[in-house]
Amino acid sequence: MENNNQIKSKHPFNKEGSSVQAVERALLLLKLIGENPSSISVGDLAKQAALNRTTAWRLIGTLENQGFVEKDPFSKGYQLGYALHQLTSKNDSYGYLIRRARNTLLKLKEEMGETVLLSVPKHDGTLTIDQIDTDHSVRLVDYTHTISPLHCTSNGKILLSLLPQKELDILLEQPLEPLSKYSITDPEELRKELEKIRVQKVGISIGELDENENAISAPIFNKKKDLVAFITLGGPSFRLTKEDLLLSSDRMLDAAKKIEEQIE
Known part of the structure; x- marks a missing residue:
């Protein structure tokens, strides 16, 4: 047996x-x-x-x-x-948002001549769900389907600026990893940066994720005023300077508003 x-x-x-x-x-x-x-x-x-x-x-x-x-x-x-x-x-969870934003992304890329990205907020960073590359041979790396950190990216800092104070305090108790020599690793310095973002409504990263890349982002809200995505303009630092980014703030906010008009 x-x-x-x-x-x-x-x-x-x-x-x-x-x-x-x-x-x-x-x-x-x-x-x-x-x-x-x-x-x-x-x-x-x-x-x-x-x-x-x-x-x-x-x-x-x-x-x-x-x-x-x-x-x-x-x-x-x-x-x-x-x-x-x-x-x-197969990424259909973001298909609706990508389809509604695509025309605005394409138009912004043509106007600005640099790479345009669409990303969504996650608990531990921002996830890029669409990227339209510039025609230049020197361009951003492909960030599609990757999660980027919060403290050293233009869209991530927007997300941090919108967090309730208690949640932000908990997050800033954790070490801020230097991804480049320009990354902000001092919590108090980052808080000051977030205050500027709350006023300006856009986030800027000057070589903070990659010292050779600069970027600017604007938030996208749905009709319930929930944060649902970010639109980002990025490029190599020798071609897209801090001054260029600051001058494009209104254009970024306008692009974000156009996408908001297309979503629920």
């Missing part, structure tokens, strides 16, 4: 198998995160999935490393990540 160990070895897809069980548990966690209206803590996930906290932490860590879940830096809870949207919708 076969014992239990023999039975398990002959049935590798048995639910009791450790590898399959881990997959099943990870999928359960994804379902629970997806069903939750806001970010959810690992403790609550473990409780709802009837898992011990260590197992839940290990599974969530794996899902986070692969981009299937994202950690909210403020609540420390988890929500579904961008990798899952890529697999299930």
